[in-house]
């Protein structure tokens with residue numbers, strides 16, 4: 001069977017896609033390709049000027065707006081100020097293995113960026129979503145030890161990589177519970193997960209794992225790494241699909257529906273995680 005590429009994107013005229021953190025890395029490639037296919041792309045980013053420069057000259061329609069997804073006030077401000085319809089929300093913004101820090105609300109920055117912020121943003125935008133939510137995870141979710149009693153890393157010693165792994169399992173479980181809720185309420189909106197395999201981007205540049213970017217056989221470029229996001233955002237995949245590269249260990253390759261780790265399929269944990277996160281973030285969900 002022919003491998004899926006961005007050339008197979010459908011005509012997306014009339015489709016509005018919101019991409020968080022789309023000013024660089026795989027988010028920017030996704031934005032560029034979806035806009036090229038005709039989508040109206042809303043880029044929700046920390047640095048509006050940098051992102052405007054990044055999309056300058058690209059074909060298509062971009063609306064660049066300010067969002068710091070780690071800051072829940074900014075999440076509420078973005079959701080309140082963007083009043084248009086949204087067909088697809090891509091929760092792409094992320095950080096990996098950063099030093100310990102707290103947000104304005106006192107939350108762990110890495111967990112807030114990768115999980116709490118997307119949780120709140122999705123719930124706020126959900127009433128206006130018509131097609132799907134794509135949440136970006138990582139194969140590293142397979143190594144996570146999620147602690148439902150310490151989601152915000154207050155009682156455990158902070159370890160940047162362990163925090164990343166937990167946040168990426170949390171979003172897989174978030175997507176699972178979201179799909180369950182959507183199905184129960186009769187909604188046609190889908191919740192799906194995409195992961196890029198290992199893609200050469202700015203994600204690990206400040207981390208001891210930065211050497212990974214120099215391993216040519218293990219890593220693909222951002223162009224290829226973005227394909228699972230585009231596939232998950234546009235193809236007729238079922239709710240709960242976990243889309244990633246088709247190569248060995250799903251490190252590189254073309255998009256295909258794969259399976260998350262076993263912990264990412266636990267509906268009971270997903271339900272408890274949802275309740276705990278809603279309480280922690282003050283979300284009515």
Ligand SMILES: NC(=O)c1ccc[n+]([C@@H]2O[C@H](COP(=O)([O-])OP(=O)(O)OC[C@H]3O[C@@H](n4cnc5c(N)ncnc54)[C@H](OP(=O)(O)O)[C@@H]3O)[C@@H](O)[C@H]2O)c1
Pocket residue numbers: 020021022023024025026027044045046047067068069070071091092093094095096113136137138139195196197198199200201202203204225
């Ligand atoms: N690259 C990989 O191998 C890999 C593997 C698995 C999963 N992922 C996931 O893929 C997603 C994209 O990462 P990437 O590889 O493209 O890395 P990247 O080049 O570092 O891009 C991450 C993007 O997220 C944005 N961002 C970070 N914190 C933010 C915040 N608080 N609010 C809004 N935007 C924020 C960054 O904005 P700035 O430009 O302002 O920094 C940047 O545009 C992440 O969720 C990451 O965990 C990547």
